[in-house]
Amino acid sequence: MSSQASRASSHQSPSRDSEYDYIVIGAGSAGCVMANRLSEDPETSVLLLEAGGRDWNPWIHVPVGYFKTMHNPATDWCYMTEPDAGIANRQLQWPRGKVLGGSSSLNGLLYIRGQRQDYDDWAQQGNEGWDYASVLPYFKKSERQSRGEDDYHGVDGPLRVSDLRLRREIAERFIEAAKAIGIPENQDANGKEQEGVGYFQQTAYKGFRWSTAKAFLRPARKRKNLTVMTRAQTKKLLLDNKRAYGVVFQQRDEEKTVRARKEIILSSGAIGSPQILQNSGIGDPEHLQDVGVECVHELPGVGENLQDHLQVRLVFKTSCSTLNDEVRHPLKQFMVGTQYAFTRTGPLTLAASQVYIFTKSREGLDRPDIQFHMQPLSADKPAEGVHPFSAFTSSVCQLRPHSRGRVRITSSDPMKYPAIHPNYLSAEEDQKVVVDAVKVARRIAEAKPLAEVITGEYVPGEQFQTDEELLDAARQFSQTIYHPVGTCKMGSDDMAVVDAQLRVHGLKGLRVVDASIMPTIVSGNTNAPTIMIAEKAADMIKKDAV
Template sequence: MEFDYIVVGGGSAGAVMASRLSEDPNVTVALLEYGVKDRSPAIHTPFGLIATVPTPYLNYAYKTVPQPGLLNRRGYQPRGKTLGGSSAINAMVYVRGHAQDYDDWAALGNDGWSWQDVLPYFLKSERNERIHNELHGQDGPLNVAELVSPAGARTAFVNGAREAGFKINTDFNGPEQEGVGVYQVTQVNGHRCSSAKAYLSLAAGRTNLVVFTKTKALRLVLHGKTCVGVDTIMHGKRQSFRCRREVIVSAGAFNSPQLLLLSGIGPEQQLLDNHIPVSHVLPGVGENLRDHPDFVATYRSVLRDVIGPSPVGVWQLFRDAWRFSKGDYAGLMNTNGAEAGGFLKTDSKLQRPDIQLHFVIAILRDHARKVSPFHGVSCHTCILRPKSKGWVRLASNNPLDAPLINPNFLAEEEDVQRLLKGIRLSQKIMESRAMASYAHKETHPVMHLPDDELVTEIRRRTDTVYHPVGTCRMGDDVMAVVDSQLRVRGLHGLRVVDASVMPTLIGGNTNAPTIMIAEKAADMVKSTCYEQRLVI
């Protein structure tokens, strides 16, 4: 099969690319997604994330290699395996990061990626229901809303932060990021608004876009230094796709570098060690993995209006599920779990927050893979710009094997100390009078340990907050994988467009920035196509 453009991966970025490129009726686009169509109620019901994040359902459910900084534990790395990718299973928090994060990208040699350069693409993607000003879009496909039915614990958390002396922020994507407040979410009419829901629905009915699910990309096909297609297994059978213009790899921070490596693009020795013919040497493929290490403190609640397994709690869940099915979207089925949070500084001299909090209206043990017997709440603390960096590598030359993932969490002592300081800040909120009924008692008491003992607990309990980036980073140095136009360096007809191109972590959740990257990349591809037409 032959198309003008082939997009590999139908997730947060790939759905955007396929939709935007197919706006031109004169081109044909194929979208290749290994997962299934996004039809499951577990996707569209916000609370359905409780069925996807802890399990392999619609989820790659990867594990890391043993982490020395985490006492040699193997971490857990859920990634969406369906149209919409991780935006179909995430907590729907809409955060862009700090403006200075993008100015950092530009300062690293990535022209066109400063805050003023990327803001128009955030605006282009966004349709914000509440906030109408110059920093928010109202006409984009991605709906940004308030929770239909927030929990009382959310209000208590914000009041506790005020009591503890922290700033209150009503818009984390406004002029200032610092402070504590409630999160806006990517929902529409009480349902999840994934990138597939937002963008592929716009393309429904376009005959020039064909979406292939259950289609696993095995390798990119190179003719010399030009990418001319993708070999796949589709519904169990081999299928080759050929492209006339470009292949766009949007498989995510783990699978994009894996596909490049399987195609002979990457560090020479790693390719040789895996018996893969070397097509193009790029030493940075799979390097520079960055993620937000996250510690979760959990508390029993006196009040039963937060999630718990008691008879009352189970009855509430069944009641709200029935109401949701009947079109009444109030109640627990609408929750994204992480209803509130904040961005704090561990040192007042810092120019921007270095800590993020996620306040969750349930007790989360081991990514909700272990069920707590209590009603309660959790407070996540993560550091936003860790010094520790890791990598993604091949486990073998078999495309069906999961990649080796090493985020290298807490390898740097500075990360440990910064996380410790952040946890102590969160402790002030959780021990406030306003939170007394919700943070009544720690389920696994550690917060009153001395610092040296708490550090041991940090290493015992820290894991990802689901924001891996950077493994095909953009730049102009020898370790960069793509240039500022997201073209794979030294090759033609091939781009990478997803979170893997981020040169550094942004200060916040990564889904909205990934969608922004794809919006900007779509214009880049269209511009290239237009320039080629002029030449012809």
């Protein structure tokens, strides 16, 4: 398994004032792409800083290994939201990757791009060049699609995208039940149309996870012009005369400084990027003053506009076998492990979900506004193991929530975690959609052939019936799908942080390249769009350097 771990070209410590053409902060889904593409020119020096460690943990490379790597401080930042009134004052765990590959090293491997209208909307908001026709080539550029090349998919990119290696009866029944209530079958939600039901594809190859560390960083590791430093947590950016020129970071017990001759690219994600900006004195002046940080550049939108997909998990008991039965007992676990070791098939190849549905929560909508993730198993918490009975999970989320939250530092200490306020279900429209979404989930469960094997609704339970009760159930039983975006939004309005070239407004030499630049969240999982953003940004940076 160790052969699967990516190895960076070098990990030497910098001298006091080491200089590079480009400094990329964060080796996650976007940062690994940036490091690869910018270092393609052998005359260009690139430094990649990663706060986490190497991706040597063998569970990173097993698809179902997210059960072991999420909530593990060795690989996960283990963020926690603040108590949120919209979800009954609960706090949610927000895993984010703290390792080479970032969240692509511990996510659910699901490859979904969103809807073409998402990107057309970005462009209509004034972000030229971000319409669907303009971004599709970058999706194709990164992709190595196992099904072959067509108008929507590429085969020459480094990111492996393949079909699932696991099929189960309960998933087939779920698909047929969705079709029975009028949802069309669609085996490519990333093609011409997203609407429909089908099996997910995953970022995996021959039974192994294909993170951005493996896809993009590993091929670049031998380049002499690429330096990768792990265990290097950025504390702040250095600015002079409205130009970002350096980075101060902590590597183990030593504080170090590096300088960028051309640009600094901030790719630390929807939590890390606004935190680093705020710690550097870039943000809302009143907020920074309150926490004891001198404001050096006013940008009130830093950390605002936080969006996430909130899912309601419905669990149904069944009379037919599910994965709960296959992995519950030690002997069966041994057999599952043996199957994977010899064939790279079976339950250990499981992505976070098997079946997707993109559909409408009610009549009259022009495109899908909800997404289902169906899992052929159930658990209260993955780390605690599956339920001691046969069951499956039908999770549903609103694709384009109206609620907005924020990420804000709480002190001048750059090593202290920021406060995360999602503000889930704070918008009335979101409350309506979540109630309607649960009703759609129940309609599917009541349709043949799925209804024939369901013996009862375990979560939230049949006692929740009225709209008020269903909203209350959503507040009690909802969870994040780990899709935070938007906190350094792209645009030209007063709350925008970057322009359409991803340059930080009012500053030179600094861009943000990650999911935080999304002005509005995409209609689906966010890893593939984040990779696309980095592919496009790399081209923009190269053109500006000519």
